[in-house]
Amino acid sequence: EIVLTQSPDFQSVTPKEKVTITCRASQSIGSSLHWYQQKPDQSPKLLIKFASQSFSGVPSRFSGSRSGTDFTLTINGLEAEDAATYYCLQSISLPRTFGQGTKLEIK
């Protein structure tokens, strides 16, 4: 089973800041890594697919990148509405696995 480890678990940030969230895979997964945003009492929403491809309708301030087995979600110019928990998901193999989540709090 592929383990995804996100860091940090929690981050408190101010609007307009640049935020980076990392997801490290326990083995090679190519670019089969996707990022989700989940707000309280909502279902997860896809932000980035295959490490760096923006999903339709997602604001341009969200971007993703990959370096080996390390994946990064970047939010450039954080907005208040970005307060949420962010998860990564790998799709290279079964069982599918998620990172433990990173909660973003807006100061």
Place this chain on the structure above:
Amino acid sequence: EVQLEQTGAEVKEPGATVKISCRFSGSTFIDYYIHWVQQAPGKGLEWLGLVDPEHGEAVYAERFQGRVTMTADTSGDTAYMELRSLTSEDTAVYFCAAELITETTGWLDPWGQGALVIVSS
């Protein structure tokens, strides 16, 4: 546009069985896998398994193997997830999510709104 609509909240006693439905619309049902994801209160997302509606085959997470059954009804474009021998640890929101079956996909989108299952005596 693909949409997934799930059944409402359920309250079950310990030891009971729950069966949740996920109605698919907006595209061809058999072109998608339907995944199920558990989210316990205040916790993260955990993958339970998936069902292939065209072939009726399912793959389950090891932790739920033997206690879960995922099926799909192609006549009604609906997927089901049955979880047996419920305990309080199964209290959670259960999401269904769709994955287009191609060699270049893998992400889960869209997701259903979630179905809350409360296990309590």
